[in-house]
Amino acid sequence: WSLRAAVSDMYSTTTSFQSDDNLQNADPLIFALASPYKIKTSLFNRPYSLTLTPGFESLFMNADGEGSRENSNTSYYFNIENSFSQTDKWIGNYSLDLRQDNSFIDTQDIDDQTALKVSLSTTQIFILQPKASENLILDAAVIDNAAQGDNQKYLRINAGLTYTHSFFWDTQAAAQIALGTTKYPDHSSQREDQNYGFTLSASKNLSTFWNASLSAGWSHNNSNVDVYSYDKLLISNIYTFTGAF
Numbered sequence: 001w002s003l004r005a006a007v008s009d010m011y012s013t014t015t016s017f018q019s020d021d022n023l024q025n026a027d028p029l030i031f032a033l034a035s036p037y038k039i040k041t042s043l044f045n046r047p048y049s050l051t052l053t054p055g056f057e058s059l060f061m062n063a064d065g066e067g068s069r070e071n072s073n074t075s076y077y078f079n080i081e082n083s084f085s086q087t088d089k090w091i092g093n094y095s096l097d098l099r100q101d102n103s104f105i106d107t108q109d110i111d112d113q114t115a116l117k118v119s120l121s122t123t124q125i126f127i128l129q130p131k132a133s134e135n136l137i138l139d140a141a142v143i144d145n146a147a148q149g150d151n152q153k154y155l156r157i158n159a160g161l162t163y164t165h166s167f168f169w170d171t172q173a174a175a176q177i178a179l180g181t182t183k184y185p186d187h188s189s190q191r192e193d194q195n196y197g198f199t200l201s202a203s204k205n206l207s208t209f210w211n212a213s214l215s216a217g218w219s220h221n222n223s224n225v226d227v228y229s230y231d232k233l234l235i236s237n238i239y240t241f242t243g244a245f
Contacts, residue, residue: 007030009030047085048084050081072105077100078099119143151186161177178199189224209243210241215236
């Protein structure tokens, strides 16, 4: 049993790295608390683990564009994750996530984001060369977001393929292709989206506690509602501290 706490903040700029209120009003500040309980055992004479995780998240954003950020969403969730070593070089993860999102954003009923979200996902890891950290990872997910607002109800299907390999200076590199489709059955415009993208990333442990990662990705979202069609280029540099007490 363990207890995890996290704080995540974001500061956005324009492509010329200038401040922009319209972008920064959407920057999220997230407080999260989770309490995982993990059991390691065997199943059919193979290693197996079960993790049960209740959690809470609180999101702060300046949704109204006035003053400072306010609490716009709170979420309670319960995650069940099964990890099964099917062979020495094949590991399967299977997850069920139940999440209650409560939105405090003042909006029309049709756009109310308060929802019960149910997600089923799987990740299949194929170890090609253990010494080189060469892996092939397949992942897929089905997400049903039963929102109170008709415009926010959707059914999403995602799939991805990731290749990882060790790189120079003990760096772990990865390349990922992702595909997805989302249908909004009760949307006022019968909205349907299709998206795909490609990401390159690398991470390196700087010490026992610190890790640095760099990634660059491009994605395209195509929608029958023009305002939701876009191309996105994302470059990120993240430093992570991990400790236990």
